[in-house]
Structures are given as C-alpha cells and as structure tokens.
Amino acid sequence: MIVFDLECRAGGHRFEGWFASSEDFAGQQARGLVTCPVCGAPEVDKALSAPRLTRKGNQLPAAPSAPRPDVPQPVANGPLPPEAVAMLKAVAAVQSEMLKSST
Numbered sequence: 001m002i003v004f005d006l007e008c009r010a011g012g013h014r015f016e017g018w019f020a021s022s023e024d025f026a027g028q029q030a031r032g033l034v035t036c037p038v039c040g041a042p043e044v045d046k047a048l049s050a051p052r053l054t055r056k057g058n059q060l061p062a063a064p065s066a067p068r069p070d071v072p073q074p075v076a077n078g079p080l081p082p083e084a085v086a087m088l089k090a091v092a093a094v095q096s097e098m099l100k101s102s103t
C-alpha cells in the first residue's frame with residue numbers, strides 16, 4: 001500500500017489517499033474515482049509531498065544492533081567470585097600435593 005497526500009483542486013482540501021500503487025492512483029484519478037472527502041470534487045491532485053510507503057502491521061522492526069545481553073562479557077582485572085577463589089585454592093592444594101609426591 002502507498003499513501004498519497006492529496007489536494008482537491010476546487011477547494012484546496014488536503015487529505016490522504018491509500019492506493020495499491022502509484023499506477024493504481026493514476027488509474028482511479030483518470031476514471032474520476034478519487035474524490036475529495038470534504039466537498040466531493042473529483043478533481044484531485046497529488047499534493048507536493050513525498051509518498052510514504054506503509055509498513056505491514058505484522059512486520060517486525062529491524063533487529064537492533066545493540067550487543068546481546070546473553071553474550072558473556074570477559075571480566076578483566078575484576079575481583080574473582082568466592083567460588084572461583086575456592087576452586088583455585090583447591091587446585092593449588094592438589095597441585096602442591098602432587099608436587100610433594102613427585103620426584
């Protein structure tokens with residue numbers, strides 16, 4: 001669908017007209033099917049403004065380019081969580097035990 005800003009020649013009334021295409025408007029205009037909703041005059045011209053393409057209602061907006069929140073962010077120089085500290089201590093303890101028994 002396409003929306004045209006239309007203007008009636010007789011009274012200068014501005015209104016919007018919805019058409020399948022620019023050719024559809026031209027065809028309806030040529031057959032006198034486009035009339036002013038205010039005064040009913042069939043002499044209607046496109047007003048001087050760019051046509052706007054309409055978006056289908058079920059169309060989703062373009063995906064935002066913002067970073068996804070579920071992507072893990074690398075933690076640099078941050079304090080380690082307690083469980084990580086405990087795990088590292090356990091690993092260190094195991095390593096030291098292994099070092100003791102290694103020759």
Ligand SMILES: [Zn+2]
Pocket residue numbers: 008009010011012013036037038039040041
């Ligand atoms: Zn009019």
